Amino acid sequence: MSLGTDPVAPVAADRWFRRYARTPTPRRRLLVLPHAGGSASFYHAWGTAFDDDTEVLVARYPGRHDRLTDPCVDRMEDLTERVTDALLPFLDVPVTLFGHSMGASLAYEVALRLTRRHKVSAAALHVSSRKPPHRLTPRRLHEAGDEALIEEVRRLGGTDESLLSDPDLREIVLPAIRADFTIVGTYGPRAADPVDCPVYAYVGDQDPSITVHDMSGWADVAPRGFRLDVLGGGHFYLTERQDSLTRTMARRMSETDRMG
Template identity: 45%
Template sequence: MRTTVGADPWLRRFHPSPDAGVRLVCLPHAGGSASFYFPFSRAFPAAVEVLAVQYPGRQERHQEPAVADINLLADRITDALAAEADRPLALFGHSMGAMLAFEIASRLEELGIAVPQLFVSGRRAPSRHRAMESVHTFTDEGLVAELLALDGTDAELLADPEVLQMILPAIRSDYRAVETYRYRPRPKLLCPVVALTGDSDPRVDLDEARAWADHTSGSFDLRVFPGGHFYLSAQQTAVVELVQQRLLPLTWSEIRDG
């Protein structure tokens, strides 16, 4: 896997594209890492440069403490992205990553950095809260059972005690960040929003996905794909096509002229 790490620990360029017209910032799910988006990055043409976010506490950042707060994570990632705003920054987040993408989009717009497109996948709208979510308080066995039920983590890894010892602290921290997050009312986003979800996702129903429309004054679209919470893996080709349709027409002049 070819990776350009660079000076910033938060961002990975698996397929650097200096002449790209737009950057797509991809934010992983709870327990996920930047490498989840390697196939995603490889599938895009050179006109779209994918920046995959690497959270602390995993892979080459495994010795750093994980951050169990969505707003703090969003602050730090926004700081890292400010240096990448020499061209348009679109955002794609899955599950926990969708919450982060929303918070980052809000921060970028507050800084005067236009976000041409926000893609939120596998997550209900920020204003839709479900009571009694407490996976982060489960025993290790209960946490593993939750991961297996969502089918987003390799079962062989979860069966290896040494691997579990390495990955569970970051996973638990991510779940704590997700489950303690509370939406803070603020002005609607200006950017267009596309919500993507699996038709059998136990964590998001269609009404909760449609509610993303309440968080933008721009256009909104809902796309439903076959599959569960990790529909994204099986539906990668269709998702990439959708994202390309939205991003390839973008130019700086279109964004500047609004």
């Protein structure tokens, strides 16, 4: 891993990605798709976790942070279309997709859309802490009251507690959280359509919602290869295991380069 200066992190002109680039001519890109209730800032440290040849793009969902005034998106189909369209200018080099929790479903749908609509295959699909599309059992939490929704976010983790405990801040973030949980609650189950790239799955060994068996089902959509890694931790194992996870991902991106 390079120990160069911190990367520049400008906001993409199309407003959809925060970019972390150490060189104007990267060899590859990694698109990170956050979890329900998550934001690009949660993955800020990933901008310096990879080598100089890797540009990191982190999706900036509307309705939060510097997109606070942008209308939230509450349908997976709409979010997939907008993220994919925003990604098109970045396909001049191989793109690897990583999604955590809700982001894993989104990454899967983006991979399918790239192939079907644009005849482009992702270099690889990395999915974390989320059942595959054909094993999903959606919950209707988005129809519950605010307190029930907040308690679920607290149970899973991954959202700044100060945003949830302060009444004024909570009022600001609740629309985006509810929109994300509407996506989660209305997506799937659906057919196990295969993706045209290797699939790597990750899960915490103490995740209260997702089991190793659940994650193994991603093999059903991975005719080009599948690997499952179990890491120590809960639903947000990736906070404690960030170094291990990003090192593994970096190695796999390099291996994909050689295979390509």
